[in-house]
Amino acid sequence: MEIAKGENHYTATCASCGKDALKVTELYTDIPRFGNAVMITMNCPDCGYRVFDVISLEDRGPVKVSYHVKSPRGLSARVIRSSTSTVTIPELGLELVPGNRSDAFITNIEGLLDRFLAVGEQLVRSAEGEAERKNAEAAMQRIKEAMDGRVAFTVTLSDEFGNGAILSPDGDPPSPSS
Ligand SMILES: [Zn+2]
CATH class of the missing domain: 2.20.25.420 (ZPR1, zinc finger domain)
Structure with a gap:
């Protein structure tokens, strides 16, 4: 076409x-x-x-893929996230769902973690108690370790309209996830 x-x-x-x-x-x-x-x-x-x-x-149809980040190189995989895409990182307890204020972006996995880190900073600032603040700080610590390549993790992306993708740095397609 x-x-x-x-x-x-x-x-x-x-x-x-x-x-x-x-x-x-x-x-x-x-x-x-x-x-x-x-x-x-x-x-x-x-x-x-x-x-x-x-x-x-x-005409891509619904997309559901997962990409396992095992080395710092994996952080450079590109993430295309539209307003209809759900992105999760189960090992880090992170999730980005479609909603009113969910922005689309094209970045790499490092940039994606950066976005979650910014959310974590907001949560630390707006925390209403010691426990809530500590939780947010612990989450940020895990994200930083992932950014340093110290923990392996999986990024999954699903989009019922096919408007999202994860493009690995080596050109091999991410595995379809169920
Ligand atoms: Zn206006």
């Missing part, structure tokens, strides 16, 4: 404030081993509403 590459820019009605000020950019691109996709960025200068999403233009 041949799809035009390039960018479209237009203005639309903001879903948040209702003004016709929403700046939309659609970037059509071919992501290696993922295929044709459109990356959508929406930004309302009036109210600050922002959205980023990735939509596969291939």
Whole structure:
């Protein structure tokens, strides 16, 4: 399937404030081993509403994969996470589910851990008691060990619309998970 590459820019009605000020950019691109996709960025200068999403233009069907990180090299596997993808790291007790405020992103596994670390920092700051703060700190410690390559762990990604993927650094496909 041949799809035009390039960018479209237009203005639309903001879903948040209702003004016709929403700046939309659609970037059509071919992501290696993922295929044709459109990356959508929406930004309302009036109210600050922002959205980023990735939509596969291939007929990929539901995706469910897991990737085992056994060495620091595995941290460079790319993660394409759309607003409809669920990402979990069971060994670290981490989970990212689709929801109102769930952002799409394209990063590597190190970047993914960085995002979880930022959430951990927020939890430490907003903790209401000693136990809650200690839990959040322990979770952050485990994430840091994973980032240093000191613990092996598994990243799973599922997306019922096929808009997500994990692309290993060696080009071998992640194993399908059940
Ligand atoms: Zn707005």
